Every structure is written in structure tokens, then in C-alpha cells.
Amino acid sequence: MPTAAEPSATETGSRPPTAETPAGAPVDAPAGVRARAEAPARNAAAVLLAVAVAAAAVNLRPVVTSLGALLDPVRDGLGMSATMAGLLAAVPPLCFAVLGICAPALARRLGPIAVVTAALAAITAGVLARSFTGSAVVFLLLTALALAGVALANVLIPVVIKRYFPDRVAPMIGLYSMALSVGTSLAAATTVPLTNALGGDWRLGLGVWGLLALAALALWLVVLFARRERGAASSPAAGPHVKLPILRSRTAWALAFFFGLQSTSAYSAMGWLPKIYHDAGVSESASGVLLALVMAVSVPVSFLLPNLAARRGDQRLYVVVLGLCGIAGFLGLMLAAGTVPWLWAVLVGLSMCAFPLALTMLGLRARTPGGVTQLSAFAQSLGYLISIPGPILMGALYQSTGQWYLPLGLLALLLVPQMLVGLRAARARHIEDEAVG
Structure with missing residues (x-):
């Protein structure tokens, strides 16, 4: 797709062949010369989009983690029960499920960049x-x-990456995942001091994060107007839209359950982690x-893991290692949260790198941006x-027992099926082959 900085057809090919520059060189240079002249503009547009992707990612988690850091004062100020606070914690996946279904249609009609821009406005x-x-x-x-915006961006930023960076997925x-972790840890570490x-x-402690989102929105508006996107068909890289019978793909189902768990x-x-630690003294x-340490651990891992996973072909080893880290971390929190609390935070942080691993598998399990769009929407929504x-x-278990043994034991137990479905999702397959085969 041309950027706003790229010359139009009338600027490059419509003048008479005899027209000359003051130096005497023909205006219509060979294609290779024009390509080299246009390369800086394309490179600048790519850098701008990469920065915009990172800026958006930084804003996709403070909506949740800043609230987690201030959950007790928010509950007291608004008169929330523990069960209602649990409902508040469940709003993110609910929004992601509902809005993720709408993302492909919106991207086809308006283009993924326009939808991500609107998502940042909602945040x-x-x-x-x-x-x-x-x-x-x-x-x-x-x-x-705000979480509706996060939901749309969750689904479509991998699509933007697949479309505009096909050789650097x-x-x-890795950059996207690392920026997610930076935003999460930044909000967790600084919300209370702020x-x-x-x-x-x-x-004020919650509202200040809206200013960070406003800065990212301004950057995406620049990208939007520079690219002048008009839906999926406007990009040659997007290819023809073919709706896949994705329900027939076992890999798609496995990825959906892996995402869910x-x-x-x-x-x-x-x-709940700040509350768990606070209750432990x-x-x-x-x-x-x-909580910031949990997220900080995942910053370098989130950058390195997608590259390592993509080189390996299948990602089953990473699925098992991350799952075992989570089991150890949640059992440690259950039995001795106040003892070496940093160790449990590190282990839980490593287990949460299953998210960038899942994002990587989304990009690897489909051949085209259209396939990634459908797989991303299906796997993330379900x-x-x-x-x-x-x-x-x-929240309900904690309110009924007053202890964290049952809730944390449940989280440790759920990592077993997560590893099982992850082993299926991590195999080197393409959904296009499974959906039609």
C-alpha cells in the first residue's frame, strides 16, 4: 500500500518522455531508480507503524493492571462486593469474546489500521x-x-503485523509482546506511587493512564492519515478474501482453548495478585x-520467545515449560505467598508468556493475512x-472461604489441560490445509 509520502502515478509516469530536468536527465527514471528513491519513504512509514504498534501495545493492559493495583480503594469508594469485583475482573475476557467476533468484518470494511485507531479512542x-x-x-x-477497544486491538494488531510486515512477523x-509487558508492569509498579x-x-491514579492512551491515539491518527487505508481490498498484500470453514480446523480449536486457559x-x-500478596502480609x-515483577519478567522473554518459537517449527517444548512454571508459581502462592514472594512472581510471570507464544502461533498457523484475521478472531473470541x-x-471462592487455597489450586490445576491443548496447537500445521482437507 502506498504511503502519503510516496509519489502518485501522475508524478512518476504521466509526463512526456522528452521532459527534462534542469540538469538534462530524463524525468522518467528507470523503475529501479524510482524504487531506490522511494525506499526512504517506505522505510520511514514502516518505522512509524512499528512505533505505533508498540505504543498501542503499551496501552492494552493498564486498563486492567492499574485497577488491580487499586482494587481495594476502588471497591471501598464505589461500594463493590468481592463477587462484583470478580465480575469486574471478568469484563476483559467478555469484551474480548464479543468484540473479537466483530473485528474481521470491521477490518474488511474500514481497514485494520482505522479500526485500531478507533479502538485507541475507546480506550x-x-x-x-x-x-x-x-x-x-x-x-x-x-x-x-475501554476494554472493547482493547478487544479490537488484540485481534487486529497481529493482522496489521502479518499484512504490513510479512517478512518480519x-x-x-516480539516487539508487540514486549510492549504489552512493559505497559502491564509500568501500570502495576507505578499506579500506587502515582x-x-x-x-x-x-x-487520579486510574485516570492518568488515559493520557498515555491519548498519546498513542495521536500517533495512530498520523498513521491513519498517512496510509489512507480503505479496507482490506486496498492492500495488494492482503490478497483476496476467502472465508475459511475454520470450524473444521483442529488447530484452530486447540488454539482457542489454549487462549482461553x-x-x-x-x-x-x-x-487478584496484589490482593493475594496483601492478604499474606x-x-x-x-x-x-x-505484580510489576510478574510483568517485568515477561518483557525480555516476550521479545525473545516469538523469534525462538518461529525458528523451531513447532512450539511444544515452550508450551510444557511455561505450563510447569505456572503450576509451581501458583502452588507457591497457595502454600507460602509471603515466603520468597519474588520467586512466585517470577514463575507466574514466566507462565504468562504463554500469551506471546499464542500470538506467535496465530501468525504461524495461517498462510495469509486473511487467514490470520479469521484465526485470530476465532481463537481469541472463543x-x-x-x-x-x-x-x-x-472471587466467589475467596468470598466464601476467606482463603486463597481453593482459587490458587484451581489455577494450578487448569494449567494441565492448557498444556494438553497447547501441545496440539503447537504442531507445525496450517489452518488452510485442515479447513479444506
Whole structure:
């Protein structure tokens, strides 16, 4: 797709062949010369889009992790019960499931860049507005608005990567995953200190993340206007749209269940981990730092893992290693959360790298951007739908028992089926072959 900086047809090929420059050289240079002249503009556009992808990724998790760090004051300020707080933790996967279904149609009609831009607008509006409400219900709805934007971006950023960086899918997924981890750890580590610095008002501590989203939105608006995208058909790289019978693909189903089970662990941990540590005698600020450590561990791993996984062909080894790390981490939290708390945080952080692994497999299990769009929408929508009961059940179990043994034991147990379906999803297959074969 041409960028705004690239010359139009009238600028490159419509002048008479005899027209000359002042130096006497023909205006119509050979194709190779024109390509070399246009290369800097294309490279600049690619760099801008890569930066925009990273900026968007940084904003996809503070919606959740900043709330996790301030969950107790938010509950007190809005009068939430533990069960309703569990419902709040379940809103992310619910939004991802519902909105993910709409993402492919929106991308075909408007183009993925336009939809991601609109998604960042929803994140900005939801995060800023929820900080000013005094109603728990309105807070929930505005959080859902922000998470609707996160849902669309979750599905479509891998599509943007597959379409515009077809030869650099693994490193771009690594950049995207690393930026996700940076945003998550940044919000977890700094939300409580920021809130204290702003006078202790949790509303300001949550609302400040809307300003970061606003900056990313401005960057995507530049990308949108520079590329002037008009739906999927506008890009030659997109290829013809062919709707696959994806329900016939065993790999697609395995990826969906893998997404669902890893999301259950991830969103339960992000929503409840500070509370788990606080109940074990760790201070509120230290609990936030430990959640940040969970995310910080995944920063370098999220960058390296997609490249390593793509080179290996199949990713079964990584599925098993990450699953075992999660089992050890959740059992450690269950039995001795206050003892060597950093160790459990590191292990849980490693297990949460199942998310960048799943994103990598999305890009590897389909041959075309259209296939990635359909696989991403199916696997993420169904997967997040599967994960909805997890955070709610954790809140209900904690409220009924007053202890974290059962909730954490459940998370450890669920990693066993996660590894089993992950072994199937990690095999070197393409959904196009399974769907028609």
C-alpha cells in the first residue's frame, strides 16, 4: 500500500518522455531508480507503524493492571462486593469474546489500521471517564468501553503485523509482546506511587493512564492519515478474501482453548495478585511492585520467545515449560505467598508468556493475512469466552472461604489441560490445509 509520502502515478509516469530536468536527465527514471528513491519513504512509514504498534501495545493492559493495583480503594469508594469485583475482573475476557467476533468484518470494511485507531479512542475515553463516576455500574460500563477497544486491538494488531510486515512477523510479534509487558508492569509498579503523589485519590491514579492512551491515539491518527487505508481490498498484500470453514480446523480449536486457559490464569493473576500478596502480609505498595515483577519478567522473554518459537517449527517444548512454571508459581502462592514472594512472581510471570507464544502461533498457523484475521478472531473470541468464569469463580471462592487455597489450586490445576491443548496447537500445521482437507 502506498504511503502519503510516496509519489502518485501522475508524478512518476504521466509526463512526456522528452521532459527534462534542469540538469538534462530524463524525468522518467528507470523503475529501479524510482524504487531506490522511494525506499526512504517506505522505510520511514514502516518505522512509524512499528512505533505505533508498540505504543498501542503499551496501552492494552493498564486498563486492567492499574485497577488491580487499586482494587481495594476502588471497591471501598464505589461500594463493590468481592463477587462484583470478580465480575469486574471478568469484563476483559467478555469484551474480548464479543468484540473479537466483530473485528474481521470491521477490518474488511474500514481497514485494520482505522479500526485500531478507533479502538485507541475507546480506550482513551473509557479510562478517562470512569475516573469521574461515583456509580459502580457506570464504572463497570466505562471499563467495558475501554476494554472493547482493547478487544479490537488484540485481534487486529497481529493482522496489521502479518499484512504490513510479512517478512518480519516474529520480530514484530516480539516487539508487540514486549510492549504489552512493559505497559502491564509500568501500570502495576507505578499506579500506587502515582496515586499517593497525586494526593491519594484513586480516581487520579486510574485516570492518568488515559493520557498515555491519548498519546498513542495521536500517533495512530498520523498513521491513519498517512496510509489512507480503505479496507482490506486496498492492500495488494492482503490478497483476496476467502472465508475459511475454520470450524473444521483442529488447530484452530486447540488454539482457542489454549487462549482461553492462559487467559484464565493471566486475568485472574492480574486482577487478584496484589490482593493475594496483601492478604499474606505484604504491604500494598510492595504488592504492586510484585505484580510489576510478574510483568517485568515477561518483557525480555516476550521479545525473545516469538523469534525462538518461529525458528523451531513447532512450539511444544515452550508450551510444557511455561505450563510447569505456572503450576509451581501458583502452588507457591497457595502454600507460602509471603515466603520468597519474588520467586512466585517470577514463575507466574514466566507462565504468562504463554500469551506471546499464542500470538506467535496465530501468525504461524495461517498462510495469509486473511487467514490470520479469521484465526485470530476465532481463537481469541472463543478463548476469552472460555476464560470468563475464572476470575468470577476466584472471587466467589475467596468470598466464601476467606482463603486463597481453593482459587490458587484451581489455577494450578487448569494449567494441565492448557498444556494438553497447547501441545496440539503447537504442531507445525496450517489452518488452510485442515479447513479444506
